[in-house]
Amino acid sequence: xxxxxxxxxxxxxxxxxxxxxxxxxxxxxxxxxxxxxxxxxxxxxxxxxxxxxxxxxxxxxxxxxxxxxxxxxxxxxxxxxxxxxxxxxxxxxxxxxxxxxxxxxxxxxxxxxx
Amino acid sequence: xxxxxxxxxxxxxxxxxxxxxxxxxxxxxxxxxxxxxxxxxxxxxxxxxxxxxxxxxxxxxxxxxxxxxxxxxxxxxxxxxxxxxxxxxxxxxxxxxxxxxxxxxxxxxx
Numbered sequence: 001x002x003x004x005x006x007x008x009x010x011x012x013x014x015x016x017x018x019x020x021x022x023x024x025x026x027x028x029x030x031x032x033x034x035x036x037x038x039x040x041x042x043x044x045x046x047x048x049x050x051x052x053x054x055x056x057x058x059x060x061x062x063x064x065x066x067x068x069x070x071x072x073x074x075x076x077x078x079x080x081x082x083x084x085x086x087x088x089x090x091x092x093x094x095x096x097x098x099x100x101x102x103x104x105x106x107x108x109x110x111x112x113x114x
Numbered sequence: 115x116x117x118x119x120x121x122x123x124x125x126x127x128x129x130x131x132x133x134x135x136x137x138x139x140x141x142x143x144x145x146x147x148x149x150x151x152x153x154x155x156x157x158x159x160x161x162x163x164x165x166x167x168x169x170x171x172x173x174x175x176x177x178x179x180x181x182x183x184x185x186x187x188x189x190x191x192x193x194x195x196x197x198x199x200x201x202x203x204x205x206x207x208x209x210x211x212x213x214x215x216x217x218x219x220x221x222x223x224x
Contacts, residue, residue, distance in 0.1 A: 031210050048210040056211040090157045103212055105157025
């Protein structure tokens with residue numbers, strides 16, 4: 001069965017550079033979530049989209065933005081990267097019941113800022 | 115937004131049953147309770163979800179008392195591969211924001 005696909009799997013950027021992470025949800029899933037997980041930390045909710053519209057916002061820095069496209073894939077854009085942005089970034093997708101339904105997570109993108 | 119409280123860590127041995135309890139005193143009427151498992155450097159994986167009483171699937175059971183202010187994830191006969199972090203989430207009805215609190219780090223010993 002198709003799962004959530006994230007690309008790239010690994011990314012190395014320098015401080016002040018820009019990064020774009022991509023997420024391809026499970027077909028027919030209409031909700032996408034983005035999470036940041038630092039070393040030894042719990043996943044932190046960043047932002048979510050439902051039917052290509054922003055749904056909820058968590059602790060997403062102003063330097064980050066995200067969108068969901070007509071084909072339901074989503075991109076997380078990160079600018080002016082800082083060392084503290086080094087983390088695993090997960091994308092998840094779910095059906096239309098939002099937080100009360102099972103979410104499927106991708107394998108994550110490991111971002112390293114040097 | 116309902117907040118959850120779980121033990122920080124638990125230890126067990128192979129073959130034992132493990133019960134992890136989560137408190138969620140402010141759970142709303144329409145909220146479901148969902149448990150996820152996470153291995154290092156992997157995305158969280160759905161284990162089980164319930165609303166009330168007892169739910170069982172092929173890997174776990176979920177016990178929810180009548181007041182729904184807590185829930186217990188039961189893992190029967192754990193193995194070394196069950197060593198992971200377990201998160202209890204309470205669905206926030208009307209929002210699309212799965213909020214992870216501090217999970218329980220389960221260590222299974224041989």
